[in-house]
Amino acid sequence: MTDKIARPVSSAPQGKDIARRDDVVPLSSELGRTTIGEGVVTRVAGIAAREVSGVHDLGGGTARAIGSVTQKVGLGDPRTQGVSVETGEKEAAVDLTLVIDYGESIPRIAGAVREQIIKRVEGITGLRVTEVNITVNDLYFPGDDEPDEAPRVA
Amino acid sequence: MTVTTDVNRAPRVSERVALALVAQRAIAEMPGVRATSGPSGRWRTVGSQQIIPGVLAAESGAGRIDVELHLVALWPLQGSFEELAEQLRARLRRAAATAGMGARLGAVAVAFDDVLTDGERT
Numbered sequence: 001m002t003d004k005i006a007r008p009v010s011s012a013p014q015g016k017d018i019a020r021r022d023d024v025v026p027l028s029s030e031l032g033r034t035t036i037g038e039g040v041v042t043r044v045a046g047i048a049a050r051e052v053s054g055v056h057d058l059g060g061g062t063a064r065a066i067g068s069v070t071q072k073v074g075l076g077d078p079r080t081q082g083v084s085v086e087t088g089e090k091e092a093a094v095d096l097t098l099v100i101d102y103g104e105s106i107p108r109i110a111g112a113v114r115e116q117i118i119k120r121v122e123g124i125t126g127l128r129v130t131e132v133n134i135t136v137n138d139l140y141f142p143g144d145d146e147p148d149e150a151p152r153v154a
Numbered sequence: 155m156t157v158t159t160d161v162n163r164a165p166r167v168s169e170r171v172a173l174a175l176v177a178q179r180a181i182a183e184m185p186g187v188r189a190t191s192g193p194s195g196r197w198r199t200v201g202s203q204q205i206i207p208g209v210l211a212a213e214s215g216a217g218r219i220d221v222e223l224h225l226v227a228l229w230p231l232q233g234s235f236e237e238l239a240e241q242l243r244a245r246l247r248r249a250a251a252t253a254g255m256g257a258r259l260g261a262v263a264v265a266f267d268d269v270l271t272d273g274e275r276t
Contacts, residue, residue: 126236
């Protein structure tokens with residue numbers, strides 16, 4: 001299930017038309033240069049998404065499973081799981097995979113996440129968010145985290 | 155017990171290292187940010203007896219010392235990254251002037267390399 005935003009000025013599909021930089025977003029200043037790492041924009045988007053009530057986790061089932069393994073061996077950053085950001089000089093496009101609490105309205109959560117990400121990323125980084133593509137990958141049911149039942153026989 | 159220090163006996167440091175120390179203090183006194191030497195530890199200034207993480211100070215060749223500050227921002231941020239950077243530059247320029255090195259301070263580059271939430275701060 002994919003839910004996309006279309007901002008009026010930009011028609012960049014999946015952010016592919018965004019002028020790319022390698023890994024930083026530079027901001028000009030007469031007194032010096034300010035750079036924001038692309039990983040930082042990813043972090044801000046992920047934190048913003050988690051601020052929305054009803055978002056249980058970020059990342060798809062496979063990504064979370066692989067993520068848990070890579071984290072155990074010290075690889076990968078769990079904090080950016082499920083978030084992908086493409087940044088240009090002045091714009092950013094965000095792709096997000098969500099797990100939502102069962103019973104919540106998916107359109108409402110997707111809209112709230114989109115608003116929160118745009119507010120945070122634009123407010124904090126100064127980048128214009130051209131699109132936020134949201135994939136709801138799974139629903140979380142209370143009890144999903146509990147261990148399987150004990151074996152019935154010894 | 156009173157401990158006195160003879161400043162004249164303190165090991166001399168170059169202006170480059172002294173300015174890096176001033177920058178380190180400016181970062182420490184600024185709420186909402188921390189210095190970081192990065193995952194490979196390469197963002198630091200090394201003096202004869204000091205290692206100053208998160209600060210790179212280098213002679214610019216024009217009689218000035220350019221400074222590069224590498225930071226972790228603490229969530230929630232107290233403003234935008236650019237606002238934080240400008241506040242830090244202003245603090246550093248004031249501190250450098252107070253230390254008598256205002257004329258030597260060149261460009262101050264600020265890099266935000268990570269964001270930490272409450273639960274991630276150790």
